[in-house]
Amino acid sequence: MSSTVVTGIGELLTCDGMDGPVGGRLGLRHGAAVVVEDGLVAWLGTATDAPAADHRVDVGGRAVIPGFVDSHAHLVFAGDRGDEFAARMAGTPYDGGGIGVSVRATRAATDDELRALVAARFAEMRAQGTTTVEVKSGYGLTVEDEVRALRIASEFTTETTFLGAHVVPAEYAADRAAYLELVTGPMLTAAAPHARWVDVFCEPHSAHAFTAEEARAVLLAGREAGLGLRVHGNQLGPGPGVQLAVELGAASVDHCTHLSDDDVTALADAVGTTVATLLPGVEFSTRSPYPDAAGLLRAGVDIALATDCNPGTCYSSSMPFVIALAVREMGLTPGEAVYAATAGSAKSLRRSDIGRIVVGGRADLTVLDAPSHVHLSYRAGVPIARALDLSGASTGVAG
Numbered sequence: 001m002s003s004t005v006v007t008g009i010g011e012l013l014t015c016d017g018m019d020g021p022v023g024g025r026l027g028l029r030h031g032a033a034v035v036v037e038d039g040l041v042a043w044l045g046t047a048t049d050a051p052a053a054d055h056r057v058d059v060g061g062r063a064v065i066p067g068f069v070d071s072h073a074h075l076v077f078a079g080d081r082g083d084e085f086a087a088r089m090a091g092t093p094y095d096g097g098g099i100g101v102s103v104r105a106t107r108a109a110t111d112d113e114l115r116a117l118v119a120a121r122f123a124e125m126r127a128q129g130t131t132t133v134e135v136k137s138g139y140g141l142t143v144e145d146e147v148r149a150l151r152i153a154s155e156f157t158t159e160t161t162f163l164g165a166h167v168v169p170a171e172y173a174a175d176r177a178a179y180l181e182l183v184t185g186p187m188l189t190a191a192a193p194h195a196r197w198v199d200v201f202c203e204p205h206s207a208h209a210f211t212a213e214e215a216r217a218v219l220l221a222g223r224e225a226g227l228g229l230r231v232h233g234n235q236l237g238p239g240p241g242v243q244l245a246v247e248l249g250a251a252s253v254d255h256c257t258h259l260s261d262d263d264v265t266a267l268a269d270a271v272g273t274t275v276a277t278l279l280p281g282v283e284f285s286t287r288s289p290y291p292d293a294a295g296l297l298r299a300g301v302d303i304a305l306a307t308d309c310n311p312g313t314c315y316s317s318s319m320p321f322v323i324a325l326a327v328r329e330m331g332l333t334p335g336e337a338v339y340a341a342t343a344g345s346a347k348s349l350r351r352s353d354i355g356r357i358v359v360g361g362r363a364d365l366t367v368l369d370a371p372s373h374v375h376l377s378y379r380a381g382v383p384i385a386r387a388l389d390l391s392g393a394s395t396g397v398a399g
């Protein structure tokens with residue numbers, strides 16, 4: 001067992017401060033050091049008190065924050081929908097219909113092609129400071145193709161989500177009930193051993209997605225199969241997704257673009273159970289209004305930030321981009337945005353070992369080429385964040 005002390009930390013954000021407003025929970029320290037042993041944080045405190053360790057990594061005055069937790073991503077897909085994005089920017093609204101294009105391309109790809117695409121997307125994320133990623137299926141929509149997507153996702157993450165109820169595939173368009181039977185029956189049975197979560201695109205504003213009653217059936221069947229619940233809700237307009245997620249005790253309801261006052265109240269009452277996961281890259285990429293993240297915080301709602309990286313509504317894998325949007329467009333302070341992208345999104349995955357830098361937790365550290373976390377939004381678009389690789393740690397400056 002070898003240990004590494006990380007020193008030269010200009011600013012450390014543990015996201016594990018005292019309870020209270022988010023600013024108070026940032027756990028901001030100067031002159032700190034962190035000792036890592038076997039991938040876990042073994043010690044943290046003032047650098048001058050740091051215990052001896054086998055290796056030393058000096059980050060040269062840079063800021064260190066918890067690795068980003070991207071708690072909503074659809075990475076198992078093939079094909080390209082750049083034309084759909086261009087059409088959208090010219091005024092064609094998003095309605096979920098393009099998902100079928102990705103389904104066809106994904107079904108046609110070989111296992112090795114899909115695996116290589118997922119690997120490249122994971123590498124892209126890590127290079128931007130993300131250390132945990134949730135990955136959904138949902139571009140297969142047959143028993144075999146959904147299981148295949150989850151098997152491949154499981155090679156990269158334990159946070160796998162069965163999204164057979166992404167849309168009703170074209171071959172079932174005339175018989176939605178039959179697809180619902182498949183997705184809550186044989187497809188779920190085959191997928192459940194490879195998934196931690198079940199998710200559903202609950203969206204009455206899309207002819208392709210699922211109504212509240214259909215979504216309820218999917219979630220109840222998923223729960224019966226032992227899966228935790230997540231919901232895509234209130235994306236294209238006001239809708240039932242948030243209320244359904246809260247009623248069923250889902251861990252997260254994602255998008256929350258269009259919220260009524262009752263939805264906000266329900267989310268505030270659900271604190272500790274259901275997190276509102278905001279995906280501002282989607283509002284950016286679909287030219288939609290941004291939800292009022294600051295208002296949600298004021299109302300006492302637990303919020304998270306994630307990319308939703310997918311070929312349709314947001315083909316960005318960048319958590320720093322999401323943080324910059326949350327600050328510029330959604331009213332969060334830079335600290336609140338970093339908290340939501342780390343501890344907040346960890347909470348949406350019901351994980352306490354990630355998203356914070358805490359003794360006994362995972363040593364997922366992200367280094368910023370900057371003196372402060374503020375630079376993530378201040379220097380928007382500049383690649384300053386990267387996951388710290390301690391695997392080859394030796395005395396010297398981190399590479």
Ligand code: NIG
Nearest residue numbers: 099201232308310311312313
């Ligand atoms: O989260 N809304 C549903 N699913 C994705 C988009 C998928 C796609 O368009 O390919 C989302 O936005």
Ligand code: FE
Nearest residue numbers: 072074232308
């Ligand atoms: Fe999504």
